[in-house]
Amino acid sequence: MKYNLSSVRNLGIIAHIDAGKTTFTERALFYSGRIHRIGEVDEGSASMDWMDQERERGITITSAATSFEWQNSYINLIDTPGHVDFTVEVERSLRILDGAIVIFCAVEGVEPQSEAVWHRADKYNLPRIVFVNKMDRMGADFFSVLQLMSKRLDANPVPVQIPVGAETEFVGVIDLLEMKMLRWDQKDSGKTLTVDVIPKTKRKLAQRYRDRLVEAVACTDEALLEKVTGDPESVTPEMLKRALRVAVMRSELVPVYCGSALRNTGVQPVLDAAVEFFPSPADRPPVMRENLLTHKDVEVKPDPNDPCALLVFKVMHLHDSSKVWYCRIYSGTIQEGDVLYNSSRKTAERISSVLRILGAKKEKLKIAKAGEIVGLVGLKNTFTGDTLCSSIRPVVLEAMDFPEPVVSMAIEPKSQDDLKKMFASLTQLKVEDPTFRVKENKETGQTIISGMGELHLEVLVERLKRDFRVQTRTGQPQVAYKEGIRQQGTGTGTFTKTSGSSSQHVTVTMTVKPAPRGRGLIVESDADLDLRSTGRFGSIKKACENTMSAGVLMGYPMIDVWVTVDSVDEENVDRIEQAYYVAGASAFKNALKDAHPMLLEPIMKGEIMTPREYSSRVIEGLGMRGAKINEITTRGPLQIIAVNIPLSSTFGLATQLRSETQGRASYMMDLSHYTEVKSKGQDAF
Numbered sequence: 001m002k003y004n005l006s007s008v009r010n011l012g013i014i015a016h017i018d019a020g021k022t023t024f025t026e027r028a029l030f031y032s033g034r035i036h037r038i039g040e041v042d043e044g045s046a047s048m049d050w051m052d053q054e055r056e057r058g059i060t061i062t063s064a065a066t067s068f069e070w071q072n073s074y075i076n077l078i079d080t081p082g083h084v085d086f087t088v089e090v091e092r093s094l095r096i097l098d099g100a101i102v103i104f105c106a107v108e109g110v111e112p113q114s115e116a117v118w119h120r121a122d123k124y125n126l127p128r129i130v131f132v133n134k135m136d137r138m139g140a141d142f143f144s145v146l147q148l149m150s151k152r153l154d155a156n157p158v159p160v161q162i163p164v165g166a167e168t169e170f171v172g173v174i175d176l177l178e179m180k181m182l183r184w185d186q187k188d189s190g191k192t193l194t195v196d197v198i199p200k201t202k203r204k205l206a207q208r209y210r211d212r213l214v215e216a217v218a219c220t221d222e223a224l225l226e227k228v229t230g231d232p233e234s235v236t237p238e239m240l241k242r243a244l245r246v247a248v249m250r251s252e253l254v255p256v257y258c259g260s261a262l263r264n265t266g267v268q269p270v271l272d273a274a275v276e277f278f279p280s281p282a283d284r285p286p287v288m289r290e291n292l293l294t295h296k297d298v299e300v301k302p303d304p305n306d307p308c309a310l311l312v313f314k315v316m317h318l319h320d321s322s323k324v325w326y327c328r329i330y331s332g333t334i335q336e337g338d339v340l341y342n343s344s345r346k347t348a349e350r351i352s353s354v355l356r357i358l359g360a361k362k363e364k365l366k367i368a369k370a371g372e373i374v375g376l377v378g379l380k381n382t383f384t385g386d387t388l389c390s391s392i393r394p395v396v397l398e399a400m401d402f403p404e405p406v407v408s409m410a411i412e413p414k415s416q417d418d419l420k421k422m423f424a425s426l427t428q429l430k431v432e433d434p435t436f437r438v439k440e441n442k443e444t445g446q447t448i449i450s451g452m453g454e455l456h457l458e459v460l461v462e463r464l465k466r467d468f469r470v471q472t473r474t475g476q477p478q479v480a481y482k483e484g485i486r487q488q489g490t491g492t493g494t495f496t497k498t499s500g501s502s503s504q505h506v507t508v509t510m511t512v513k514p515a516p517r518g519r520g521l522i523v524e525s526d527a528d529l530d531l532r533s534t535g536r537f538g539s540i541k542k543a544c545e546n547t548m549s550a551g552v553l554m555g556y557p558m559i560d561v562w563v564t565v566d567s568v569d570e571e572n573v574d575r576i577e578q579a580y581y582v583a584g585a586s587a588f589k590n591a592l593k594d595a596h597p598m599l600l601e602p603i604m605k606g607e608i609m610t611p612r613e614y615s616s617r618v619i620e621g622l623g624m625r626g627a628k629i630n631e632i633t634t635r636g637p638l639q640i641i642a643v644n645i646p647l648s649s650t651f652g653l654a655t656q657l658r659s660e661t662q663g664r665a666s667y668m669m670d671l672s673h674y675t676e677v678k679s680k681g682q683d684a685f
């Protein structure tokens with residue numbers, strides 16, 4: 001297909017674990033002709049789950065990219081993981097997308113991870129379409145999902161379809177735009193679509209929801225509103241679609257579709273809607289960034305004739321051990337052999353190949369242009385979040401923020417001969433995953449790895465064994481504690497150096513106090529310092545930043561500290577950076593000690609989903625783990641238990657739940673906040 005920016009759609013599929021994202025993607029690839037046989041997650045044959053662990057576990061671990069043509073448009077599609085331990089995969093994908101298909105299960109509805117990724121999409125003002133999946137399952141309730149979307153997500157859902165039947169009686173959907181019934185032929189895996197009249201028993205219901213759709217869309221468009229109030233019969237489906245597209249692009253409305261991806265029902269209309277309602281890269285506003293040469297703001301717009309600017313959002317070793325840098329091209333054109341400037345690290349990079357990634361497969365491209373998502377090969381010193389650009393217009397695109405890991409464990413090779421190989425492999429994994437950390441415990445000499453949860457670390461250790469052929473031993477998972485301060489404190493630090501009859505002297509005095517949660521380190525100055533100077537203020541700030549990585553209480557990283565430099569005094573200083581760094585680090589440590597440092601532990605929020613007959617047993621077990629139960633709701637045959645629980649109490653929870661419920665319960669946890677570690681008998685919340 002010939003390049004046409006307005007026909008490109010960069011989309012992601014996001015949802016809670018087991019909502020059916022990969023199953024949906026397999027159908028999309030099949031109906032588009034990209035693959036000729038539908039792979040199934042349960043069989044381990046899904047083409048988008050290319051890692052061995054994904055096929056064995058039946059879950060998506062790493063975001064998978066693919067591309068296909070649909071309705072004269074070119075769709076770049078990213079299938080993201082649903083498990084909270086791999087949220088970073090979702091975060092960095094959302095950063096470079098123009099729209100998201102959100103999949104909810106018709107039985108479980110809006111689950112914790114669905115809620116988490118929804119709000120992350122809010123952060124990027126990402127247009128969304130919802131597909132309510134698994135309408136054929138027992139307990140499916142389309143209208144309950146709509147209510148949950150309004151209640152939990154503060155969203156404005158508008159059904160564009162309603163189901164005909166549910167559970168075993170689910171037979172198709174009613175299209176409220178065209179007011180027709182749609183059915184899919186299972187003999188050819190849903191390729192054949194039959195359009196029929198709406199059954200008599202569903203006509204009143206369909207008209208009621210059609211009126212609601214027209215009203216919701218008209219409220220976002222004055223011209224359409226006048227048409228609806230003046231002559232409602234003259235409103236055509238085309239008018240509604242045009243107005244709905246604008247509302248979706250503004251994130252004012254969320255169209256809702258329904259079906260069963262596993263039963264090959266309802267997928268094609270969602271793809272049609274993605275092309276119809278989602279913006280192309282040309283529809284998105286240009287990005288304003290500073291030109292590093294002129295220090296003036298410039299527009300980075302999706303024009304293939306402009307100087308190029310790319311954002312690297314993922315680094316990955318594929319199954320054949322090749323290393324690929326995934327990026328989105330925001331402007332310009334690139335091709336094999338181009339030399340780009342890494343403005344994030346001030347280095348030059350040469351592209352040896354440009355690839356189109358298709359799950360586990362890849363194909364070489366001669367050229368790639370603005371708006372496209374591609375893979376690059378041959379880079380040396382580029383990492384996730386870096387900007388690659390033309391040296392004639394160097395810019396830095398918005399960087400990505402990643403959460404800090406919450407679980408740690410010790411690791412060592414089974415054979416000392418593998419020690420160097422293990423460190424080299426861990427370094428490669430760290431490059432791929434910004435939430436994975438590796439450090440050495442100086443007191444014990446142990447190598448400590450940290451990640452977002454037990455499953456996260458388990459998968460990485462398994463990758464060491466399979467992908468890098470390194471056999472390891474690991475310790476028990478440990479909580480990644482933090483340190484904070486209780487109150488305001490003041491400290492003074494000095495640097496003194498005597499050489500012959502002359503002496504050099506710097507004294508720094510600073511005050512620290514707790515910063516608002518989530519703000520990290522804030523450094524300001526009341527002293528007479530040039531805040532742009534790397535020599536004085538810059539050295540003090542760097543000293544504070546480095547000290548934050550190991551607190552003064554037990555050596556855990558510090559969080560949320562507000563620093564004010566009160567005064568500085570210097571005499572005969574020749575090496576400004578060193579002197580101010582040493583004095584600043586000493587002052588900061590003394591101020592932290594004066595501010596009553598405290599140990600902080602992560603508190604998780606989440607939901608446990610269990611059949612009602614096991615709920616009392618599950619609640620009792622949660623109580624023994626010190627969990628605080630916030631709410632218990634009933635959803636069909638399930639009870640949903642919302643809890644807050646210290647992370648240390650979640651180790652082994654999955655095994656306990658399986659034992660107590662005969663394997664029928666599941667749970668999802670996400671970091672809520674940090675709080676001071678309490679002694680036994682005290683409430684941690």
